[in-house]
Amino acid sequence: MTWTALETNTHQDHVIAHVIGATPLGHFIWDETAYIVLDIGFIWNIYLDMEMGLVPHRLAISELEVDDETKKEFSELRNVESSPIESVELFENGEERRLVMNCETDKLVIETSLNHGWTRITAFIRGEFTTQQ
Numbered sequence: 855m856t857w858t859a860l861e862t863n864t865h866q867d868h869v870i871a872h873v874i875g876a877t878p879l880g881h882f883i884w885d886e887t888a889y890i891v892l893d894i895g896f897i898w899n900i901y902l903d904m905e906m907g908l909v910p911h912r913l914a915i916s917e918l919e920v921d922d923e924t925k926k927e928f929s930e931l932r933n934v935e936s937s938p939i940e941s942v943e944l945f946e947n948g949e950e951r952r953l954v955m956n957c958e959t960d961k962l963v964i965e966t967s968l969n970h971g972w973t974r975i976t977a978f979i980r981g982e983f984t985t986q987q
Contacts (some may be wrong), residue, residue, distance in 0.1 A: 857945035857952055860904065869906045870942045873898055878936040878955065878962055882928055883973050884918060888964045890955075891932070902966045902973065904944055904951045934977055936960050 862870065873892060880891040890898040897914035899907045909917075915929045937958035945952040949969040955962040961978040 857947050860944040860946040860951065862944055866904070866906055866944070869898070869908050872896075872908055873939055873942065873955075875938050877938050878934050878957070880932045880934050881962070881975050881977070883975060884920070884928075886966075886971050886973050888966075888973050888975055889914065889928070890962070900953060900964055900966075902951070902968055902971065904953060904966070934962070936962065936977070 872894075876892040876894045876896075878890050879893055882889050882891075886902050888900040890900070891911070892898060895911050896908050897911055899909060899914065911929070915925050918925060918928065920928075937960055939955050939957050941956045943954045943956070945954070949967060951966045951968070953964040955964075963976045963978070965974045965976070966972065
C-alpha cells in the first residue's frame with residue numbers, strides 16, 4: 855500500500871495539540887470508532903474519516919449506548935503500557951485512513967476503511983504488537 859500524508863483541519867490540529875505529552879492507557883473500538891483512554895482524564899475519539907474529539911472520560915463512557923457492565927469495563931480499561939505521545943501523523947490510501955501516534959518508546963496505529971466501515975488499532979509496544987478490530 856502507498857500511504858500519502860493527509861492534511862489535517864483546524865479542529866484536528868487543536869485536538870492533536872492537546873494530546874501531545876499525554877500517555878495512552880487503553881483503547882477500545884465501539885460502533886466503528888476508536889477510543890483512546892488518556893492519562894489526562896480524557897478519551898480521544900477517532901472516527902472512520904479521522905475526524906476526532908477529546909471528551910472527558912466520564913462523559914465519553916456515559917454517552918456510549920451499552921449496558922452498565924460494558925460501561926464499567928470500558929471505564930476501568932488499562933490495556934496499554936505506552937509512553938507519552940510525541941507526535942501524530944495522518945495518512946490516506948484511497949478510502950482507507952491511518953493515524954500514527956508516535957510515543958516516546960512505542961507506537962499506536964489506527965487504521966480505518968470508509969468503504970467497509972472497519973476500524974483496527976495496532977499497538978507496537980517494546981518490540982511486540984497487538985491488534986484489535
